[in-house]
Amino acid sequence: MPVDRSLPIPLHVQVEELLLSDLDAGTWQPGERLPAEPVLAARFGVNRLTVREAIASLRRTGRVVARQGSGTFVATPPLRIDLDAAGRPAGDAARTAMATFREPVLDVRRTRLTGEARTELGVDEGLEIETLALLSDAPVMHTVYSIASAATADEARAQLDGPWLPDRFEALVGTSLRSAWRAFDAVPARRHEAALLDVEPGSPILRRSGVNVDADGVARTFHVRAYRSDRLRIVLRD
Amino acid sequence: MPVDRSLPIPLHVQVEELLLSDLDAGTWQPGERLPAEPVLAARFGVNRLTVREAIASLRRTGRVVARQGSGTFVATPPLRIDLDAAGRPAGDAARTAMATFREPVLDVRRTRLTGEARTELGVDEGLEIETLALLSDAPVMHTVYSIASAATADEARAQLDGPWLPDRFEALVGTSLRSAWRAFDAVPARRHEAALLDVEPGSPILRRSGVNVDADGVARTFHVRAYRSDRLRIVLRD
Numbered sequence: 001m002p003v004d005r006s007l008p009i010p011l012h013v014q015v016e017e018l019l020l021s022d023l024d025a026g027t028w029q030p031g032e033r034l035p036a037e038p039v040l041a042a043r044f045g046v047n048r049l050t051v052r053e054a055i056a057s058l059r060r061t062g063r064v065v066a067r068q069g070s071g072t073f074v075a076t077p078p079l080r081i082d083l084d085a086a087g088r089p090a091g092d093a094a095r096t097a098m099a100t101f102r103e104p105v106l107d108v109r110r111t112r113l114t115g116e117a118r119t120e121l122g123v124d125e126g127l128e129i130e131t132l133a134l135l136s137d138a139p140v141m142h143t144v145y146s147i148a149s150a151a152t153a154d155e156a157r158a159q160l161d162g163p164w165l166p167d168r169f170e171a172l173v174g175t176s177l178r179s180a181w182r183a184f185d186a187v188p189a190r191r192h193e194a195a196l197l198d199v200e201p202g203s204p205i206l207r208r209s210g211v212n213v214d215a216d217g218v219a220r221t222f223h224v225r226a227y228r229s230d231r232l233r234i235v236l237r238d
Numbered sequence: 239m240p241v242d243r244s245l246p247i248p249l250h251v252q253v254e255e256l257l258l259s260d261l262d263a264g265t266w267q268p269g270e271r272l273p274a275e276p277v278l279a280a281r282f283g284v285n286r287l288t289v290r291e292a293i294a295s296l297r298r299t300g301r302v303v304a305r306q307g308s309g310t311f312v313a314t315p316p317l318r319i320d321l322d323a324a325g326r327p328a329g330d331a332a333r334t335a336m337a338t339f340r341e342p343v344l345d346v347r348r349t350r351l352t353g354e355a356r357t358e359l360g361v362d363e364g365l366e367i368e369t370l371a372l373l374s375d376a377p378v379m380h381t382v383y384s385i386a387s388a389a390t391a392d393e394a395r396a397q398l399d400g401p402w403l404p405d406r407f408e409a410l411v412g413t414s415l416r417s418a419w420r421a422f423d424a425v426p427a428r429r430h431e432a433a434l435l436d437v438e439p440g441s442p443i444l445r446r447s448g449v450n451v452d453a454d455g456v457a458r459t460f461h462v463r464a465y466r467s468d469r470l471r472i473v474l475r476d
Contacts, residue, residue: 009429013439017429024353057440061426082419115262179476181320185467186424186444188299191247191255201251202295204442206424229423238417 002045011046015054018044023063023074034064034072060200062230078233079135090237103133103143105160106196110153117146120211120222127156127172131165132196139197140232143225149173169212173220177212180219184208193226204229240283249284253292256282261301261312272302272310298438300468316471317373328475341371341381343398344434348391355384358449358460365394365410369403370434377435378470381463387411407450411458415450418457422446431464442467 003014019040028034034055037048044051055072058064065075079097084090089098107130113121117128126148133141149172151159159172170176187207194201206227211219227234241252257278266272272293275286282289293310296302303313317335322328327336345368351359355366364386371379387410389397397410408415425445432439444465449457465472 013429020428057426078423080421181473181475183318183471183473184422184444184446185316185471186442186465187467188295188442190258191251204424204426206422206444208422227424229425233421233423235419235421237419 002043011050012053012057015040015044015046015050016057019054019058020063023058028074030074030076032074033070034074036071060203062199062203062228075230078229078231080233080235082235082237084237097135100136101133103131103141103165105157106130106132108153108157108160110151110156113146116209116224117222121146121148121219123148127151127153129156129160135232138231140228141225142193142196143223145169145221145223147172147221148219169221173214175214175220177214177220180211180213180217182208182210187226189226197226197228199228240281250288250291250295253278253282253284253288254295257292257296258301261296266312268312268314270312271308272312274309298441300437300441300466313468316467316469318471318473320473320475322475335373338374339371341369341379341403343395344368344370346391346395346398348389348394351384354447354462355460359384359386359457361386365389365391367394367398373470376469377466379463379465380431380434381461383407383459383461385410385459386457407459411452413452413458415452415458418449418451418455420446420448425464427464435464435466437466 001018003011003018005011007014022028034040035043037051037055040051041048055064059066059072062075064072066072081097082090082094089095107128109128110125111128112124113126113128117126118124126146129145129147131143131145132139133143147169149156151172156172160168166177185207187205188202189197189199189205191201193205194203197205199205206229208225208227210223212221214220239256241249241256243249245252260266272278273281275289278289279286293302297304297310300313302310304310319335320328320332327333345366347366348363349366350362351364351366355364356362364384367383367385369381369383370377371381385407387394389410394410398406404415423445425443426440427435427437427443429439431443432441435443437443444467446463446465448461450459452458
């Protein structure tokens with residue numbers, strides 16, 4: 001199907017949408033190579049540069065991947081992980097996938113809090129703990145936890161030794177915590193985050209924010225997570 | 239603070255991040271006008287075109303808005319709507335905000351289902367109902383509901399007359415429904431969606447997918463929603 005030159009829409013945008021329709025319809029399967037640029041150019045009635053621009057955009061959003069010297073391939077769909085109401089992997093497939101999940105701590109710092117962390121926690125200073133979660137050693141999620149605690153960065157580092165991060169935060173604040181709220185939005189990747197997640201700055205990023213409170217309902221931790229939606233899809237089972 | 243020309247990072251990207259830091263820090267309040275291009279160019283040590291490019295990118299993600307002939311203004315933050323566990327507005331502020339919410343039906347069609355809708359519902363044909371939700375008359379959410387039902391488009395249109403869309407779907411499938419799962423991801427806006435939501439194609443869009451099942455656990459409706467995160471922020475209270 002050729003592009004429609006009578007439309008006031010850039011040709012590369014039209015080509016991208018036609019390719020997306022093919023990808024959605026399963027014309028090419030994950031791992032399969034896309035037809036070469038001249039073939040696609042002929043099919044859509046455009047030049048190779050237009051095809052190249054459309055494919056570059058699909059690459060930025062993770063729908064296709066380029067392999068040096070061998071072409072463009074349909075990307076593997078994101079790994080779907082089903083979580084039950086308690087936030088634990090539900091089903092064997094989810095547990096198997098999570099077996100390769102780990103969340104190393106990148107940095108622990110005592111700092112002046114800003115923005116939403118400061119508003120939500122109602123304190124000027126706290127701990128910031130930055131992690132990068134990996135699934136089969138590939139980055140999928142970057143988190144900055146802000147914690148209302150008087151501990152120094154060194155004290156916090158010592159406390160963070162253990163298998164499950166949420167438990168370690170309870171040790172850090174000295175009380176049990178429960179989730180107060182969660183929110184999702186979509187934002188363009190910032191430079192620092194883009195570098196950690198190995199995407200181009202500006203790629204769409206799923207952001208999840210939330211607050212955990214103590215038994216008295218006082219907000220103790222605030223976190224902002226950035227997910228690579230093209231690699232990981234969290235499904236919340238009701 | 240000028241840009242750092244020794245970094246291998248495009249200057250407009252550096253300027254955008256510096257402006258984002260200012261916006262996050264509240265240097266300028268919502269509704270306030272940003273300094274003029276020459277002022278920002280001098281501050282960052284770049285030319286006006288670089289500033290213009292950085293601001294265009296901030297505009298695409300809804301952080302600033304341009305007003306013809308009068309400059310660039312800090313955008314109003316997204317309206318935050320708290321929902322309780324049952325999915326209903328929690329608190330007076332949320333209820334007041336939701337008073338201006340409506341979800342007109344754009345189209346009802348009987349169609350061959352494709353992609354995830356077909357996989358999840360396990361049928362080849364069904365109804366597609368497309369809506370565009372408005373908050374204070376501004377588009378915030380585009381939804382395509384796919385429904386496993388033998389009804390014709392005309393029959394469905396007649397059934398869809400009523401105040402609350404989920405209730406109308408129960409009438410349409412002839413049984414009560416409950417949510418089976420929900421998932422969130424971030425995607426670039428496609429052309430059709432971008433036009434409806436009044437954003438540029440490629441802007442980051444929060445997508446929410448989900449399935450509703452009947453009393454026997456059979457999937458009856460599948461939906462994909464695209465939210466304008468810069469206008470609406472849904473907060474799920476735990």
